[in-house]
Amino acid sequence: MNIDINDILAELDRDTTVVDELGISLSSDGGNTTKFNSSENYQEKDGMQRDVGNKEARALVNRQPQRQHFSATRDFEELMRVWRNERCAPELLPYPQLLIGRMMKRIQSQMETIENISMGFLEDTLNASTYSSNNGRPSAENEDDIYGNSNIDNNNNNNNKLPLLCMEAEIERVKFVIRSLLRCRLHKIDRFSLYLRQVMDASEVEYDILLSDDEKLYHERHFNITLKLFNNSILKNLPVELQTIDDTEGSVSMIDFPDWKKFVFVYVKEVDIDQLGLEGTSELGLTKNEFGKHCYTVTIDDLDEEVEMSLGGIYVMRYDSVRQLLVDSKVQLI
Amino acid sequence: MYGDLANKLILEAKRSKQLNSRSKDASKLSMYHEELIRNILKEISQLKRNTNYLREQQEMGNMDSRVAKCQYFVTLLCMERNKRCLLAYQKFRNDVLDSLAWENNGMDLLHDNVGITQDNSDLSPQEQEYLKEYSQLITEMKGGILSDIDISGSLDPPSDVFIDVRVLKDAGEIQTEYGVFNLIKDSQFFVRQSDIERLIQQGYVQKI
Amino acid sequence: MSLPPHLQETFSPDEIQFIVENENIKIFPRITTRQTVRNYRNLSGNGDTNKTRWKLITSDENNLNNMVAMQTTEVALWVALLLKQQNKCSIIAPSWLTVKELSNKIRYEESYHDRFSPMPWDWLVLSNILFKKAADDFNDPIHELRTKIQDLREIRQLKVMKGLEQLNESHLQLDNLSLMEINELRPFIADIMDKLREVHASANANETQSQSQDINMSI
Numbered sequence: 143m144n145i146d147i148n149d150i151l152a153e154l155d156r157d158t159t160v161v162d163e164l165g166i167s168l169s170s171d172g173g174n175t176t177k178f179n180s181s182e183n184y185q186e187k188d189g190m191q192r193d194v195g196n197k198e199a200r201a202l203v204n205r206q207p208q209r210q211h212f213s214a215t216r217d218f219e220e221l222m223r224v225w226r227n228e229r230c231a232p233e234l235l236p237y238p239q240l241l242i243g244r245m246m247k248r249i250q251s252q253m254e255t256i257e258n259i260s261m262g263f264l265e266d267t268l269n270a271s272t273y274s275s276n277n278g279r280p281s282a283e284n285e286d287d288i289y290g291n292s293n294i295d296n297n298n299n300n301n302n303k304l305p306l307l308c309m310e311a312e313i314e315r316v317k318f319v320i321r322s323l324l325r326c327r328l329h330k331i332d333r334f335s336l337y338l339r340q341v342m343d344a345s346e347v348e349y350d351i352l353l354s355d356d357e358k359l360y361h362e363r364h365f366n367i368t369l370k371l372f373n374n375s376i377l378k379n380l381p382v383e384l385q386t387i388d389d390t391e392g393s394v395s396m397i398d399f400p401d402w403k404k405f406v407f408v409y410v411k412e413v414d415i416d417q418l419g420l421e422g423t424s425e426l427g428l429t430k431n432e433f434g435k436h437c438y439t440v441t442i443d444d445l446d447e448e449v450e451m452s453l454g455g456i457y458v459m460r461y462d463s464v465r466q467l468l469v470d471s472k473v474q475l476i
Numbered sequence: 477m478y479g480d481l482a483n484k485l486i487l488e489a490k491r492s493k494q495l496n497s498r499s500k501d502a503s504k505l506s507m508y509h510e511e512l513i514r515n516i517l518k519e520i521s522q523l524k525r526n527t528n529y530l531r532e533q534q535e536m537g538n539m540d541s542r543v544a545k546c547q548y549f550v551t552l553l554c555m556e557r558n559k560r561c562l563l564a565y566q567k568f569r570n571d572v573l574d575s576l577a578w579e580n581n582g583m584d585l586l587h588d589n590v591g592i593t594q595d596n597s598d599l600s601p602q603e604q605e606y607l608k609e610y611s612q613l614i615t616e617m618k619g620g621i622l623s624d625i626d627i628s629g630s631l632d633p634p635s636d637v638f639i640d641v642r643v644l645k646d647a648g649e650i651q652t653e654y655g656v657f658n659l660i661k662d663s664q665f666f667v668r669q670s671d672i673e674r675l676i677q678q679g680y681v682q683k684i
Numbered sequence: 685m686s687l688p689p690h691l692q693e694t695f696s697p698d699e700i701q702f703i704v705e706n707e708n709i710k711i712f713p714r715i716t717t718r719q720t721v722r723n724y725r726n727l728s729g730n731g732d733t734n735k736t737r738w739k740l741i742t743s744d745e746n747n748l749n750n751m752v753a754m755q756t757t758e759v760a761l762w763v764a765l766l767l768k769q770q771n772k773c774s775i776i777a778p779s780w781l782t783v784k785e786l787s788n789k790i791r792y793e794e795s796y797h798d799r800f801s802p803m804p805w806d807w808l809v810l811s812n813i814l815f816k817k818a819a820d821d822f823n824d825p826i827h828e829l830r831t832k833i834q835d836l837r838e839i840r841q842l843k844v845m846k847g848l849e850q851l852n853e854s855h856l857q858l859d860n861l862s863l864m865e866i867n868e869l870r871p872f873i874a875d876i877m878d879k880l881r882e883v884h885a886s887a888n889a890n891e892t893q894s895q896s897q898d899i900n901m902s903i
Contacts, residue, residue: 249625252739302736307770315702317624318702320625322699325631371602376559379517380517405874405878405881454859458857458873460855460881497689631691636769
């Protein structure tokens with residue numbers, strides 16, 4: 143798991159024009175489209191970029207043409223990919239700071255839109271004053287006006303409310319994915335609590351990539367209260383030499399770390415060979431095998447075996463064999 | 477034999493774990509085995525005294541050094557094993573406590589009486605304190621920039637966010653979290669499922 | 685635990701369905717949302733509720749804002765299901781979801797014992813969703829389709845079971861297996877292969893050990 147920080151930082155410099163920060167308005171998202179298209183190492187960089195705060199980038203991004211639709215679609219696809227990878231990977235993956243930031247922005251802005259539209263319905267409703275059950279609650283905290291009275295048999299407004307239904311349902315979907323992603327991450331942070339403390343001590347940079355600020359706080363505080371419980375109920379009653387919680391000298395190490403060799407299911411992403419040309423394909427590490435299929439070659443360390451993974455294929459592989467391909471976004475865990 | 481008590485504790489943890497994993501209901505902890513734990517701790521102290529004795533004897537040259545070393549080593553292993561079992565037991569209980577805290581949205585389980593299945597007297601005082609602190613932590617995690625997400629919310633994917641319901645009995649105006657419904661028998665509504673969930677359970681309305 | 689145990693090993697069936705619901709599908713709208721230039725105004729939030737426009741944050745809303753009744757268009761499956769629920773569209777079943785096509789697939793499965801027929805990665809989930817929520821949109825009788833899908837599933841399951849003999853500590857290739865099939869097999873296959881890996885590793889460790897002992901003795 144060698145992440146060369148310098149390489150990434152260098153790449154970041156080149157990419158600053160597409161850095162999107164939490165503070166940037168939605169309309170600026172179009173800047174990311176180029177980045178997605180070039181199928182670069184999005185995931186890892188996303189984790190890295192948070193330290194590259196820069197107003198310059200913000201100014202540049204704001205000048206990007208507005209291509210929000212495309213970008214929203216790509217971002218959601220990316221979110222689904224990140225979620226599925228996190229759920230399947232044995233280790234904690236880098237926190238997708240920028241992606242989450244953009245998604246949160248969209249959710250907020252969408253909630254405002256919904257509120258505004260609902261407000262319109264409410265006014266109509268009150269003016270017509272045919273509906274009794276919507277009485278008087280301000281729409282700001284009251285979203286029921288979009289359906290409160292949509293008696294399905296006779297409601298002309300139903301067609302107009304349809305987009306609102308969709309938009310509300312959609313927001314719930316996005317929230318669910320983010321929630322599930324974050325909860326999965328918290329689970330891993332708990333499970334590898336001691337291991338992550340080692341990571342923190344060894345390299346603060348790497349620790350920064352892995353965890354968001356909220357997650358760091360959670361990690362620290364949950365560790366403290368857990369340690370307190372272990373100390374008070376067990377450890378302090380033991381002989382001094384047995385009182386540690388992170389002893390690695392005994393017959394069994396007390397530090398649980400990710401099973402790097404765990405078998406995972408991977409899908410090898412398709413690549414547009416014609417578009418890339420010969421040079422592009424070899425740059426990606428693709429070769430043609432004896433059946434004329436393009437594939438990546440990975441090594442299974444313990445067995446001294448090489449395995450060809452052809453594009454579009456599904457494999458069960460040891461995690462450490464495909465980890466680099468995952469970081470490079472060439473495969474996806476399924 | 478040394479380690480027997482610890483083994484009992486582990487079997488107990490295993491049994492509760494199976495019970496918990498079999499039902500998809502709320503997590504639940506059985507009684508904290510305080511006495512068993514106290515006895516295991518006693519056993520460890522006894523083992524500790526044995527190691528001290530063995531070391532003294534060895535230093536005084538009273539014993540065959542190979543036999544003494546072996547005895548000493550085995551005693552250490554027993555102590556370590558006991559510690560491992562104690563921690564594993566507590567770790568298992570911690571996991572369930574964590575689940576409990578999440579299932580209840582980080583609410584203060586010990587003081588708010590919110591339809592909890594967990595009997596507090598089954599928890600040790602330290603565990604009660606832990607549960608309170610962890611629930612507090614969850615509550616704080618829910619705030620901040622991610623507050624729109626409600627991270628302690630449901631982990632089931634949203635399906636049928638809106639549903640059609642028919643009112644089965646007159647119930648007058650019902651106030652839900654999101655608004656007011658005038659429930660007249662046989663009328664139909666198209667509503668957010670989460671708003672009406674409780675009314676469905678209570679038999680006032682029916683999903684069509 | 686912040687993630688319930690049943691979600692730690694694999695996805696739940698509901699989550700698999702959720703993933704599939706993000707795919708696009710063709711529909712026949714029963715409503716028209718396209719606006720002519722003449723009556724076009726951007727009305728969202730302006731108080732005029734006659735023409736609310738779609739604005740989505742996970743996919744392109746263009747198709748939704750340009751629906752013309754009975755003209756095919758393509759939307760995300762979850763949107764299609766919502767429109768269907770409101771009686772605003774019928775869903776066009778994918779071309780492989782006919783009795784004839786499925787029979788072909790079954791023949792394929794029966795003639796090749798060492799491979800799976802190329803089915804879409806979401807065939808099992810998608811067909812089940814459509815059977816449940818858009819049963820009236822099929823041309824073929826639904827019970828026949830159900831039977832075919834079930835047959836196909838069973839033939840493929842049988843092949844998977846036979847293939848399990850080949851589980852090893854190295855790797856496995858499972859082309860054309862669908863998401864649902866993978867998800868059901870995941871805990872089992874991953875567990876077995878992890879165990880085989882451990883056995884292999886410890887057997888190897890013993891070998892190295894006994895070799896080094898041999899060397900010691902010979903010295």
